[in-house]
Amino acid sequence: MEIVYHIAFGIHLLCVVGILVLLLLQANKNPKKLSAGVVHASLTALVAAVVMVGLWDQAHEEAANHTKFGVKGLVIAVILTLGYKNLKKPVLKNSIWAAMLGLTVLNIVIAYAW
Secondary structure (H helix, E strand, C coil), X not given: CHHHHHHHHHHHHHHHHHHHHHHHCCCCCCCECCCHHHHHHHHHHHHHHHHHHHCHHHHCCCCCCHHHHHHHHHHHHHHHHHHHHHXXXXXXXXXXXXXXXXXXXXXXXXXXXX
16 A cells, blocks of 8 residues: 555645646746646646545554645645636636645645645
């Protein structure tokens, strides 16, 4: 099960980096358009995170920090919700783009610092 945990961890990392890159690629574009890849990567990152939380006890000896997992799950769920709401719109508002980018960076900082 430890191997499955590490595979899910790698998928989760790639997805979060993918969200960040796809959002940063829109920085210089005017008008901004949300890439469908952001939504797909967000959903995949959320599913991989659920798998990682489920396998935490088999892969680690220390107790799981469920508060951290809950906060990170909430942040990725908000990114996913914003993505679904704005996916079919012809123009992505700068405020929505900045919120999604900020939440992605927040998710990375929480993972690293907490």
